[in-house]
Amino acid sequence: MEKETVKGNSSFKFSEKLKDYRLLTKFSLTFMVAFSAVISYLLAPKIAEYDWWMMTLLFIGGYLITGSANTVNQIAEKDTDAQMHRTSNRPVAAGRMSTTEASIAAVVMLVLGLFILWKYFNLLSAIVSLVSWFIYAYMYTPLKKVSAISVLVGAVPGALPCLIGWAAGNDDLGVGGWVLFAIQFFWQFPHFWAIAWVAHKDYSNAGFKLMPSTEGPTKYSAIQSIIYSLVMIPVGFLPYLVGISGLVSMGILFIANLFMVWQCVRLYREMERSAARRVMFSSYFYLPIVLLALLADKIW
Numbered sequence: 001m002e003k004e005t006v007k008g009n010s011s012f013k014f015s016e017k018l019k020d021y022r023l024l025t026k027f028s029l030t031f032m033v034a035f036s037a038v039i040s041y042l043l044a045p046k047i048a049e050y051d052w053w054m055m056t057l058l059f060i061g062g063y064l065i066t067g068s069a070n071t072v073n074q075i076a077e078k079d080t081d082a083q084m085h086r087t088s089n090r091p092v093a094a095g096r097m098s099t100t101e102a103s104i105a106a107v108v109m110l111v112l113g114l115f116i117l118w119k120y121f122n123l124l125s126a127i128v129s130l131v132s133w134f135i136y137a138y139m140y141t142p143l144k145k146v147s148a149i150s151v152l153v154g155a156v157p158g159a160l161p162c163l164i165g166w167a168a169g170n171d172d173l174g175v176g177g178w179v180l181f182a183i184q185f186f187w188q189f190p191h192f193w194a195i196a197w198v199a200h201k202d203y204s205n206a207g208f209k210l211m212p213s214t215e216g217p218t219k220y221s222a223i224q225s226i227i228y229s230l231v232m233i234p235v236g237f238l239p240y241l242v243g244i245s246g247l248v249s250m251g252i253l254f255i256a257n258l259f260m261v262w263q264c265v266r267l268y269r270e271m272e273r274s275a276a277r278r279v280m281f282s283s284y285f286y287l288p289i290v291l292l293a294l295l296a297d298k299i300w
Contacts, residue, residue, distance in 0.1 A: 020091035024074060024102060025067030025109075032287065033158075034062035037165035039291040040180045043244055043298055044169030057120050058168055062161060064113030065129050069157070071106040072137035075099050080145075084202040117168065125168040132160040144208045151192055151210055159185035179238040183290065186235055189228035190264055191283035193221060197267075197276035217276070222268035225279065229260045239294055249297035256286055256293075 038059050041047060074081060074092050081093035091097035110133060118126040136157035143150035159181045166177030196203055196210040197217045203210055211217065212224040236253035239245050263282045267275040 016096075020097055021105070023090050024071050024092070024097065024105065025063070026070040030063050030066040030070060033066045033161045034059045036184060036287065036291060037062040037161040037168070039295050040162040040165030040177065041169040042165075042295055043176065043180065044166050045176070046171070047169045054120065057116055058165065061113045061116035061120075062129075062164065064109040064116070065133055066161075068106045068109035068113065069133045069136040071102050071109065073141045075102050075106070076137075076141050077144075080206040080208070083206050084199075086199055086202055117164075121168040122171045124171060124173070125164050128160060128164050128167055128173075132157040132164065135160075144210060146209065148209050148212055148214075151189065151196075151212075154192070155185050155188040158188045159183075175242050176239075176244050179235075179242055179244065180294075182235050182238065183232070184287065186228055186232050187260075187283065187287060190225040190260060190279055191286075193225050194267075194276045194279035194283060197221065198273055198280060217271070217273075219268065219271070222264065222271065225264040226261065226268060229257070229264045232260060233257045236290075245294045245297040247297075249293040252293040253290055256290055260286060 038055050041055070041058055042050065074090055077087075078090075078092045078099065081087040081090050087093060092099060092102050114126045114130060117129055135153065140150055140154035140157065143153055162180035162184050163173060163177045166180060167173055170177070193211065200211065200216050204216065211221050213220040233254065236257045237250060239253070240247065240250040260279075260282060263275075263279045267279055269275075
């Protein structure tokens with residue numbers, strides 16, 4: 001009975017530790033980042049067939065590097081995370097994990113991720129990944145308490161996974177990679193401002209300055225979301241114009257972009273938290289739909 005109890009406790013501790021590492025790496029966000037890198041890799045002209053082993057390696061490498069950046073972010077923001085309801089349960093903020101353990105994990109994940117990209121893909125993808133990691137961890141993170149310009153800075157590493165995937169597949173930073181970068185870059189503004197709108201009280205109490213207006217959720221902030229969602233419309237034509245994919249996916253992107261514009265317009269008209277939630281959830285669905293549509297309609 002005693003041995004069973006010890007075994008049960010060990011299993012429980014492992015389960016809790018695994019849960020903490022999921023929180024440390026921000027699993028859902030990091031999964032989406034790695035997913036966009038893999039889809040962009042498959043969209044590269046030199047990739048003519050699916051190699052599941054290489055796709056898995058790219059996903060793991062991307063996940064590790066992004067998870068490392070998110071870990072550095074949580075170490076730097078452990079005190080502010082502890083003040084906010086939505087982040088107070090993160091392992092470092094809650095005191096379940098020491099900053100030393102988190103720091104070691106960040107280094108190990110970064111080194112392993114970069115090694116995978118360099119060894120199995122190419123040096124270019126590893127270099128771009130390192131640049132993305134640095135911008136997120138050491139530029140975007142501290143800027144969040146300084147100015148809303150942090151959202152612009154953060155959108156760069158947020159979109160670089162597309163360029164990383166393209167570089168991994170094509171060994172260059174060609175126009176196709178930059179088009180995919182542009183799609184994910186502009187998508188982030190209505191997406192992130194909707195999140196900041198919903199969590200404004202938490203962010204404001206923690207000292208984060210993330211909304212376009214210094215006054216927070218205002219008509220000006222809603223207009224900015226509309227503007228960036230409108231920019232997404234012409235950007236959505238670029239994959240067809242540069243020959244990444246065909247007319248079907250162009251039509252899907254056009255409809256998806258119109259839908260995002262409409263959700264942002266509704267936010268401007270209603271100025272309610274519920275409307276911001278609609279923008280937020282719409283953006284969650286937008287990216288996988290758009291990327292999978294491009295892949296399904298690939299014409300290289």
